[in-house]
Amino acid sequence: MSSGAEESLEFAPVFDKDGLIPAIVCDAASDRVLMFAHMNREALELTQSSGVVHLWSRSRKALWKKGEQSGETLAVREILVDCDQDVLLVKAEHQGKGAACHTGRKSCFYRKLEGKRLSIVDDVRLYNPADIYRR
Amino acid sequence: MSSGAEESLEFAPVFDKDGLIPAIVCDAASDRVLMFAHMNREALELTQSSGVVHLWSRSRKALWKKGEQSGETLAVREILVDCDQDVLLVKAEHQGKGAACHTGRKSCFYRKLEGKRLSIVDDVRLYNPADIYRR
Numbered sequence: 001m002s003s004g005a006e007e008s009l010e011f012a013p014v015f016d017k018d019g020l021i022p023a024i025v026c027d028a029a030s031d032r033v034l035m036f037a038h039m040n041r042e043a044l045e046l047t048q049s050s051g052v053v054h055l056w057s058r059s060r061k062a063l064w065k066k067g068e069q070s071g072e073t074l075a076v077r078e079i080l081v082d083c084d085q086d087v088l089l090v091k092a093e094h095q096g097k098g099a100a101c102h103t104g105r106k107s108c109f110y111r112k113l114e115g116k117r118l119s120i121v122d123d124v125r126l127y128n129p130a131d132i133y134r135r
Numbered sequence: 136m137s138s139g140a141e142e143s144l145e146f147a148p149v150f151d152k153d154g155l156i157p158a159i160v161c162d163a164a165s166d167r168v169l170m171f172a173h174m175n176r177e178a179l180e181l182t183q184s185s186g187v188v189h190l191w192s193r194s195r196k197a198l199w200k201k202g203e204q205s206g207e208t209l210a211v212r213e214i215l216v217d218c219d220q221d222v223l224l225v226k227a228e229h230q231g232k233g234a235a236c237h238t239g240r241k242s243c244f245y246r247k248l249e250g251k252r253l254s255i256v257d258d259v260r261l262y263n264p265a266d267i268y269r270r
């Protein structure tokens with residue numbers, strides 16, 4: 001089961017047919033998952049060279065410095081890659097008020113599943129999105 | 136910026152055009168990210184009904200009870216959903232020897248990026264894949 005990609009120390013990220021690789025961002029201190037997004041090669045290179053998380057927005061089809069509007073940038077502490085080299089895990093430190101989610105919450109994962117319903121497990125808003133984002 | 140999906144307490148998972156939703160699995164105790172995979176609706180329903188992580192293998196195009204061969208199953212403690220309801224975060228407890236990765240390591244994210252190279256940050260093998268998987 002061991003292939004080159006799994007044991008290699010050469011970084012050879014696998015981008016999908018759209019040129020994207022999934023990127024999980026977690027809090028470097030607590031390991032809590034903050035958000036999930038995608039990077040293209042340019043976003044990954046910018047993330048590495050600047051030390052600040054850059055992403056590719058699939059909805060806006062644009063390179064995106066995370067927190068550019070909100071000030072909620074994420075400083076990179078470590079970038080890990082999975083066994084198949086087709087997923088990245090970015091360990092980051094919150095800048096700004098510490099909200100990775102555009103709803104103003106620390107993490108995008110603030111609701112848990114209970115059967116067919118959701119319940120909110122974190123409703124602390126670190127900023128008011130209405131103060132920052134305009135429709 | 137607040138839409139129905141973000142504040143709703145109705146679970147309405149967004150599956151992609153292939154009928155899949157990304158699923159991040161983390162350790163319920165430590166929050167450490169263990170693996171990244173996908174679920175289809177059936178895998179999600181089985182995960183919920185059995186309390187054990189089930190996935191959809193894109194390479195084998197098959198439903199897959201995680202750990203079926205290796206015994207390294209993952210018991211579900213909580214399933215979280217992100218703001219857009221298009222990503223799941225499964226908090227799970229390791230069964231077996233505690234290796235979520237098919238290379239025998241606890242997590243699939245055992246290498247970190249340093250420039251264009253990787254270095255191994257976790258080389259503990261909790262089982263020998265050669266003992267379990269046949270080519």
